Amino acid sequence: MEQMTATGVSPKEVRQRADDAGMSILRLDPLNTWSRVWLPDNMDDAYIATVDTRQDRVFALCAELGCRSISLNATFPRGSMSIEAIIEDYAKICAASAFDLDCSLEFIPLWGGRPLAMAWQIVQGAGASNGGLVFDTRHFVRGKSDLADLRTIPGDKIHCVQLNDGPLVLPDGVTTKDDRYDRKFPGDRQFPNVEIVRILSETGGLNQVGAEVFSPMLKDMSAKHVDFARLSGRGAQDSHGNVRKDLFFTRTGSHRPLRFGDGTIHPCLWS
Template sequence: MHFPREKRVMWLSQVRSIPFRQRVELTSKAGFGWLSTSPVDFDQTVASGLSAADQRRIAADNGVRLSYLDPLTSWVPDWRPVNEDADILPYLDRSPDAFFRVAESLEVDKIHLIGTFPADRYGMGELIDHFGAICDRAAKAGMGCTIEAMPLWGLRTFEEAWRIVKGAGRANSGIVFDTWHYVRGGRNDALFAEIPVGVIDTVQIADGALVCPPDRTMARDCLFNRVPIGEGEIPNREILALLAKHDHIPSVGPEIFSSALDALPGEQIMARILPGFEEVVAAV
């Protein structure tokens, strides 16, 4: 399957160690029209001397759109995960007001939510109400609102994310589907035939072990130990074929969080992640 640049998303994960300008240039050169970002990265980029206006200009000059400001965790009041590593918490800690200030400064078209709250802290009705409220706030700012299930914390499965989006019924909402999280959280392939086309907003492709190694938490495994597509055990071709069968791949991109990639220069990172990504999407 061919995905033109307007349907290719470069997720911040694999380019987080690269300075902003080079990151945008590499994204454009690789044929991606969209680049995700985060509040923490925005702060670091501003501290390096590039204002929000500078960041928007650099992206526009390279034909790249900043999108998917990620992650918003405080869409529920009690968002703080239990016993999370201290170095991970700053990445998650941002109030809705502070998050929306960054979103509006960068003029992103979409914000992205994850559920880091403790397991069983909220009932489904509460989650639907909280999600709907953030969708409404995003809509007033002209933004879409996506949500992603991660088996690391409280919102664990694709099915739960679908129940929230379905229950909220907001036109500006959708699901970010991650193959790594889908496998780790427990597959439910029957849902692909149930959910309407358009509910899945975009698809992230990642790779790694099928089961979390016993010497690390799942959060650390997710954020530092993924591998280039094709070098792990995630059955990406099989999952993507099922998604494509039901027309659930409106756009696609790699999402490889990796300490090993962080240590490489930008061109070498691209050389590591692009071949496996291009091969698997071409095979869909």
């Protein structure tokens, strides 16, 4: 958003474009500077410059765009903060959310906020009514999280679900950092997406569901292909953008492999 603003496209104009298209901007992602230690120790200056937006600016952008949720990336280095300090800082940002925003903690295996059990401990410890989680299947797998832990989390505390895919075990010599932009469409590899979605369906956690597929392969996709991915999931969502609970998932071998019980196909890009 800041890059768009620098080119002369204001948040007000972005919101108007969304309104004209019959869309709402639900979530702003990310806010990294919420914790007392936030600078990652494994990223370059170019990356840091894109994610160093201060919390008051993020809150203001949410108000301008009409967002009701923000994603809080846990970018602090592993071991740099005690769990008590993390909980304290998370509780503070939830309380500071002057615009009644959901503050969704995203646990990311590149840094200190992993695995799922730790992220849920932070949310529980803060006890904030607007606290919850962003659940990303890649982060879940790469952080070596447990499906049993997912079953214990109330569905209303899963604020957002991001689906993608990849190998369960990275090839020799490939690190989690190397792999971060090599995501596949849900069902194209080995992540337990079907099991995850079934659990979330049972707990009521299928909220703000979409695919987050950062990948070099996207540059070769046509606009028509992207539009098909956007449109094909509409029948699988209710009026609030949540996955209909009367549908179930099956694996197929196609390029759009997560298919609902009524034949509609899950969208594989954010719309």
